[in-house]
Amino acid sequence: MQTSNFRKKLIEVRQAKGLTQDDVAEQCNISSRTIQRIESGEVQPRSSTIKIISEALGFDFFETSNTGSDVENLNQSSKMKGHTPLWYIKDLFNLKTNTMRKISILTTLGITIGIALFLFRLDTNAQINSKQENVSLAENESFITSVEKKGKIQVVFSNELTFDDLISIKRRMDSKGITINFKKVEFDEFNHLSAIEYEVDCNDGYAGSYSVSNLDSSNENKKIGFYRDYSENASSPFGLGPLKRIIVIDAGHGGVDPGNSNGAINEKEIVLNMANKIKELFKRPDIEIILTRDSDKFMALNDRVNFINNLNPEYVISLHVNLGKNESNKGFDVLFSDKNKFNEKSKRLAAEITKSLQKVNASNGMNNAGLFILKNVNSPAVLIELGYLSNPEDKAMLTSAEGQNQIAKRIVEVLK
Numbered sequence: 501m502q503t504s505n506f507r508k509k510l511i512e513v514r515q516a517k518g519l520t521q522d523d524v525a526e527q528c529n530i531s532s533r534t535i536q537r538i539e540s541g542e543v544q545p546r547s548s549t550i551k552i553i554s555e556a557l558g559f560d561f562f563e564t565s566n567t568g569s570d571v572e573n574l575n576q577s578s579k580m581k582g583h584t585p586l587w588y589i590k591d592l593f594n595l596k597t598n599t600m601r602k603i604s605i606l607t608t609l610g611i612t613i614g615i616a617l618f619l620f621r622l623d624t625n626a627q628i629n630s631k632q633e634n635v636s637l638a639e640n641e642s643f644i645t646s647v648e649k650k651g652k653i654q655v656v657f658s659n660e661l662t663f664d665d666l667i668s669i670k671r672r673m674d675s676k677g678i679t680i681n682f683k684k685v686e687f688d689e690f691n692h693l694s695a696i697e698y699e700v701d702c703n704d705g706y707a708g709s710y711s712v713s714n715l716d717s718s719n720e721n722k723k724i725g726f727y728r729d730y731s732e733n734a735s736s737p738f739g740l741g742p743l744k745r746i747i748v749i750d751a752g753h754g755g756v757d758p759g760n761s762n763g764a765i766n767e768k769e770i771v772l773n774m775a776n777k778i779k780e781l782f783k784r785p786d787i788e789i790i791l792t793r794d795s796d797k798f799m800a801l802n803d804r805v806n807f808i809n810n811l812n813p814e815y816v817i818s819l820h821v822n823l824g825k826n827e828s829n830k831g832f833d834v835l836f837s838d839k840n841k842f843n844e845k846s847k848r849l850a851a852e853i854t855k856s857l858q859k860v861n862a863s864n865g866m867n868n869a870g871l872f873i874l875k876n877v878n879s880p881a882v883l884i885e886l887g888y889l890s891n892p893e894d895k896a897m898l899t900s901a902e903g904q905n906q907i908a909k910r911i912v913e914v915l916k
């Protein structure tokens with residue numbers, strides 16, 4: 501958009517709302533001097549600043565920039581003919597001149613107003629209906645969330661986020677009954693979040709606010725945000741500010757889905773044991789290991805992805821066990837997806853895990869695989885096929901406490 505248009509429109513909207521430059525500055529958390537300089541044309545605001553002002557004034561400056569100049573042109577052309585718009589309206593009802601043309605204009609106008617009124621009523625009805633729908637949705641949702649509210653939700657405000665990301669986080673949390681207010685946001689030259697002051701209200705008694713400046717790569721390891729843990733036995737149900745980093749270990753299959761089997765031995769049991777071992781061996785106060793399942797229960801892939809994305813983890817490691825056509829198929833596979841949002845980080849993690857696991861078993865290399873979980877989680881993710889149940893050596897390792905310990909230790913080594 502033209503900055504000069506924005507400047508004019510800002511003055512116009514500000515004055516129409518009866519606000520001073522100081523009022524706008526306060527609402528946008530920008531200095532009064534900056535507003536002055538924008539309005540005087542001294543500085544050209546960045547698009548992120550225009551967005552913030554749009555939000556604060558409840559007016560979309562991106563949309564209206566063109567319309568404004570059209571109105572100006574129209575006014576100019578009518579002035580040039582020496583008639584005011586009011587003159588045209590009065591003249592329209594004067595049927596002594598151009599009678600037929602005016603009657604048809606008036607008829608068209610009448611029909612248009614009629615249709616508009618009709619549509620307006622339809623729209624009002626639709627709004628009433630959608631309100632009713634919202635009510636029933638909300639009722640449904642309170643049912644859904646009472647089921648869903650067993651898990652943990654964690655939001656991280658990192659330097660990787662843009663203005664649009666913040667808006668989508670706010671909407672997503674709204675749908676979960678958590679209200680976020682951004683009191684202040686600043687962005688760097690790449691339009692990435694550099695400072696934030698936020699208020700969180702879980703609307704169940706848990707609320708708080710926090711503020712951080714210089715949210716840059718220098719404190720990449722510091723996670724700023726909040727969490728709400730709905731688990732019944734949660735030791736800390738709500739937290740805000742610096743957060744623990746989370747690593748998710750996903751034990752594949754479970755419940756009615758045994759995964760691969762060899763005789764009485766099922767994949768679902770081996771991977772659950774491995775996940776528990778990894779959690780047990782990994783001890784770091786600043787990182788929390790969360791398992792997608794810690795018992796023999798079925799969990800649909802969709803639910804796993806939702807569960808993981810609610811947590812915004814650092815890494816996701818999904819554990820599986822292979823079954824070959826031949827007994828000779830042996831060793832582990834590490835899979836990643838180039839459709840993952842953090843494709844590069846996923847690959848790096850895959851390489852480190854491959855290197856570490858090679859100390860205890862043969863590697864079949866790391867491969868790109870478009871698996872649902874790898875593609876759909878919003879975190880770097882790998883899937884490890886820990887070995888072949890169909891191979892006697894691998895089977896012995898995967899089912900013995902000693903073998904499981906060796907594998908778990910090699911994975912923990914990478915996460916440390």
Ligand SMILES: [Zn+2]
Nearest residue numbers: 752759820821
């Ligand atoms: Zn599997």
